[in-house]
Amino acid sequence: MPVTQEPKLISGNANRPLAEAIAKRMSMHRGAKIDLCDARVERFNDGEIFVEVFENVRGEDMFVVQSTSNPANDNLMELLIISDALRRSSARRITAVIPYFGYARQDRRTKARTPISAKLVANMMVTAGIERVLTMDLHAAQIQGFFDIPVDNLYAAPIFALDIERQFAGRMDQITVVSPDVGGVARARELAKRIGAPLSIVDKRREKPGEVAEMTVIGEVKDRIAIIVDDICDTAGTLCKAAETLMGQGATEVHSYITHGVLSGPAVERIADSVMGSLVVTDTIAPTGPVAACDRIRRVPTAPMFTQAILNIWNGTSVSSLFDADTLGPIYEGHYSAA
Structure with missing residues (x-):
């Protein structure tokens, strides 16, 4: 051999x-x-x-x-x-x-x-x-x-931590990391620990799959830069609704860091029309034409x-x-x- x-x-x-x-x-x-x-x-x-x-x-x-x-x-x-x-x-x-x-x-x-x-x-x-x-x-x-x-x-958290430290240099003390649901708390906590930021949670209740009936923010986000972290963004409905909820609670900016940008259906249109300042995804999934063309979406290399x-x-x-x-x-x- x-x-x-x-x-x-x-x-x-x-x-x-x-x-x-x-x-x-x-x-x-x-x-x-x-x-x-x-x-x-x-x-x-x-x-x-x-x-x-x-x-x-x-x-x-x-x-x-x-x-x-x-x-x-x-x-x-x-x-x-x-x-x-x-x-x-x-x-x-x-x-x-x-x-x-x-x-x-x-x-x-x-x-x-x-x-x-x-x-x-x-x-x-x-x-x-x-x-x-x-x-x-x-x-x-x-x-x-x-x-x-x-x-x-x-894990994408170490890559995201490096990117956040560069993108928000001089404002790191203003950041709060947000989990968009209770199930993602461990993932969000890992990133928060890496960048030394507090953690908040968006608690959501679904009436049926794909629809979010009600959202409540657990933790303080007023006058903070909220960074939502999750592993998958599919149709972006939950993500955009969470961003609106955070802004409604007094957040100054909302950005999202998502590992896998599935971004199917109306996702790109929703993100373009949302209150999010940016959506950062990794390149684990090859971007479609609309994803590559959207100036709100940025990719980091894996x-x-x-x-x-x-x-x-x-x-x-x-x-x-x-x-x-x-x-x-x-x-x-x-x-x-x-x-």
Whole structure:
């Protein structure tokens, strides 16, 4: 079996710009040009997905970069079929790099006769030959337990902390971090702790899915810069309503930091018409045309963190070290260093 000299990257079609950014940054780290593996991932006329890898991958440590975002089913099948192709080509190890893990909101049975789709997806990935998963901000942390293989869950909070320190330099003492619901308190508390800010919560009551009937702010936001933090923004209804509620309680500005910008349906229009000063998302999901064109939406890069995590996995060193600001700061030097 040949000795693996470098990690090998292969990408599906879900977010190729992020995969290319990871390859470019990895080339800088390794001092040698690392390209995405030469392959074709395409569809037949009837919608079936076909994969062909044009390089030898026998004995190689393969990293498949593929978010399972919209269209979730197509992107998931691409990931599974790429993994199957690599397994049948005798790759030594297959790690799925899934910046956005779709189906994560279906992590439990909320009613009778409903599926736990996140568990089903986990089973499919293992069956396809995936031996390790690298992802970011899983909607439900317990999904890691759905896998019988290692799962490394990265966090966007350190990246957001660096960005906030730069964007709000000189005003950090005015910031209050806000969780848009009770379920996201742990995530918001982590960011608040990193930047030394107080925490507030928006308590919401839903009459039915997709509609927010009533919102109450727990904590003081009067004359403060409110920063809402969450993992997913889908249609942006809850987010925009929370921003209005915070402004109504006396906040001077409202900004949002969301890991995964799903931004479906009327989301972009709602954000453009909202009272939010800005919405910051990561690039785990490739932006649509309207998202890229909206001047209220700004993206921060995840390639530096994913690149280092991939190299750490390949080298057999710690991934959790990336959660430390002292470790992450140099990785993002030139991107989001504090002012």
